[in-house]
Amino acid sequence: IKFECVRVGCEEDDVGEQRRDLEAGLQALVASGAAPVGPDGKLLGNCACLIKPGKLLISRSGRSPTDAINYSRDFPVCVAFDKDRWQVEFRAESDASRPSSDTPLHWFSLVEAPRAFGWPRGATFVLHGHTFATSEEAALLGVPISEEETLFSTKEDVQALSDLLRLHPYPQHKAFIRKGHGFLILSETMQEAIDTLNGLLERKALKGARGAEG
Template sequence: MASEGLNGPRVQFLANREGTVSALLNKVPNGVQNYYNEQVEAMAEALWELEVCGAAPVLPDDRVGGNAAFRLPIEGHEDAMVVSKSGKLGGVGFDVSKDACVVTGFDHKEWSSTYYSISDDVLPTSDTPMHYAALTAHSAYGWTEKPNAFLHGHALESAEAAQLHGLPISHEITTCSTPDDTKALMLLLKDYAYPAHKVFIRRGHGFVVLGKDVADALNTLRTQVLPAMESEIESTQH
């Protein structure tokens, strides 16, 4: 399945739906369900703040240029994560009962995912490959800590912004949702380890924030990303 964007399919990977989120959650312990409920509410807050502050602008097709994810500990699916849906409309709050997808696996060789959502027409965000790679990078690169949350918005995408604020930036501009796009981020993560670095810039795509949970990632957005955005706006006005 693919989600259509302004210039063609937004989701560039094969998305294999396996059922509803509620059915999946009914099979997990109460502690996991409680964690899901807590973090998905925090994700809704973070997504709204991303949009309101301009870090996730509304694109010409009226969809929001930003998304979020957090890891969900499910037995048998150690790398499962909750992601926001593809093609969220601007100006509308994130509906925790309808707009969240649980991705239980992503095959980077086949470029395909397995996921759960409320219905067949609700797909995981087009940036799922990037989310999945970043939230599992700790094992590949031997990080001392693993991130559990991910925020992304289409702001702070320029080399000037990266240089001004000392943020790592990728070298190439790539198409979203493609293997090249994820590879570009992973090259950054290889050279700039989390948690010493929590903010990364994808040239021409936007920023990425990693955190120990959604609240931590949102705090980094407020303390590092938003001040950088404000100073970038000021620099363009002079």
């Protein structure tokens, strides 16, 4: 994590349904292999949900793919993101439940992009994994990709995503690739995001099989 995390209390909203949605997203990432395991044994994938204007429920940083879901621990709520100080304020049961290292990307996608780019409606969910990250995969899948590779969790990371979303607005586009980082799927529901992910995986498998035959 390359931004400061400040816990400002415990979550007070009833977010049980949204937690179950994010649990389903994490399970889909693991089951499909769309979020591989990093060298440190942690899952390279996460998800988030807009629960109110300016408030995100998000999967915590540092999850292992074998970790059992703990609703009170695994889904902190981000209530503010300061772009100048590069700082997130979050609510959770403890300081250890820090939000995902991709919080800056998810905050921009769900909170800032609709307003910045005049989208008629914004997304409610974002699903992210590291499976698709190359120009070749983007061309194969027909998914827009950013030009720049950047360090994760940085201002440059968000700027590259901003440029991508500005040129390829939601909901005309729902899947995006950050070059060298991974995919982001924006959606109205988590099931829609999972269906989009499965469609991309099937498309890659089908085109890969055709290529092998040729």
